[in-house]
Amino acid sequence: MPSSFRTGAREGFIAFLPLSVGLVPWALVMGMAMASAGFSPLQAMGMNIIVFAGTAQLGTLPLIAAEAPLWLILATALALNLRFVIFSAAIAPGFRGVSAPARWLAGHVLTDGVFAVCLDKMLKVDDPKWRLAYYLAPALWAWVLWQVFALIGIFAAGFIPKQWSLEFMATVALIVLLVPMARVRPMLIAALVGGISATLLRNMPLRLGVVVAICAGIGAGFAAEHWEHGRKVQP
Amino acid sequence: MNYDASLWLIFILIGLATTLPRASFIVLGNRVALPSVLQRALRYAPAAALAAIVMPDVLVVAGSVDLLNPKLVAAGAAVAAAALWRNPWLPFIAGMAVLHGLRLLGG
Numbered sequence: 001m002p003s004s005f006r007t008g009a010r011e012g013f014i015a016f017l018p019l020s021v022g023l024v025p026w027a028l029v030m031g032m033a034m035a036s037a038g039f040s041p042l043q044a045m046g047m048n049i050i051v052f053a054g055t056a057q058l059g060t061l062p063l064i065a066a067e068a069p070l071w072l073i074l075a076t077a078l079a080l081n082l083r084f085v086i087f088s089a090a091i092a093p094g095f096r097g098v099s100a101p102a103r104w105l106a107g108h109v110l111t112d113g114v115f116a117v118c119l120d121k122m123l124k125v126d127d128p129k130w131r132l133a134y135y136l137a138p139a140l141w142a143w144v145l146w147q148v149f150a151l152i153g154i155f156a157a158g159f160i161p162k163q164w165s166l167e168f169m170a171t172v173a174l175i176v177l178l179v180p181m182a183r184v185r186p187m188l189i190a191a192l193v194g195g196i197s198a199t200l201l202r203n204m205p206l207r208l209g210v211v212v213a214i215c216a217g218i219g220a221g222f223a224a225e226h227w228e229h230g231r232k233v234q235p
Numbered sequence: 236m237n238y239d240a241s242l243w244l245i246f247i248l249i250g251l252a253t254t255l256p257r258a259s260f261i262v263l264g265n266r267v268a269l270p271s272v273l274q275r276a277l278r279y280a281p282a283a284a285l286a287a288i289v290m291p292d293v294l295v296v297a298g299s300v301d302l303l304n305p306k307l308v309a310a311g312a313a314v315a316a317a318a319l320w321r322n323p324w325l326p327f328i329a330g331m332a333v334l335h336g337l338r339l340l341g342g
């Protein structure tokens with residue numbers, strides 16, 4: 001195994017490790033939610049392995065439990081996953097020189113946290129082996145954590161009282177991802193505009209308001225970056 | 236509640252609706268390129284997406300915006316803990332403690 005692969009894997013893993021702690025409550029909550037929707041442990045783990053997406057799983061779960069039509073379940077899943085088209089396009093240049101099977105694997109295990117951690121170096125480093133390892137090590141680590149702690153959550157569901165509101169841990173996990181990003185002002189503006197728009201547009205059908213809000217947030221962040229840049233250049 | 240075998244078909248279709256968007260540009264690679272302006276703009280996607288999922292969840296109670304609800308105050312505590320300290324568990328402890336503290340006070 002070439003050493004650039006190994007150093008890339010180590011650096012990616014170390015960069016992602018602190019953030020990956022946030023996956024633990026997420027996965028526990030996911031396991032508990034699937035168990036309380038009435039899935040057997042086999043069905044719950046089946047969904048967890050086949051879908052491997054917290055937001056899409058949590059978003060479609062109530063629809064599956066209510067026996068909603070298949071098209072509505074799929075439309076909801078797609079709306080929740082549209083952001084990944086954007087992530088995929090943004091990180092794609094980081095996979096130049098990487099084989100097609102490795103790209104499919106990379107695509108399957110693309111998650112918000114791994115994208116946020118890996119994007120910068122994926123675009124800057126030249127060595128394709130280093131880049132692939134820097135991406136895959138944290139992505140596969142997230143996969144393992146997701147499966148193990150969902151399994152624990154599935155079996156723990158029966159023992160934890162509902163009043164504990166463990167589902168709120170999932171919200172805190174998203175906050176932990178968001179706060180470090182929002183330290184830069186254009187990012188903060190992108191987050192505020194995205195969040196407020198999603199709140200105002202929450203009654204749009206099929207949760208499409210989320211997609212519109214993300215686009216509004218991106219636009220606002222980009223505009224803020226240009227405005228700041230322009231102000232610095234002109235004395 | 237019991238589910239029949241069609242549940243597995245639903246899982247596979249949701250799985251495709253997840254993996255295809257994720258793999259799209261990573262697999263297509265150089266054959267399709269986004270302009271660099273668009274790529275720079277797309278860096279704001281994760282922050283906008285995360286906030287778009289979190290904010291309605293903590294601002295809206297029973298269909299309308301409520302600025303004094305326990306979840307929002309608890310989320311504020313989690314944000315403060317995440318911004319001030321590096322310990323990754325603190326936001327969870329702060330958020331859950333405030334949420335349960337307020338519920339106890341509120342009866």
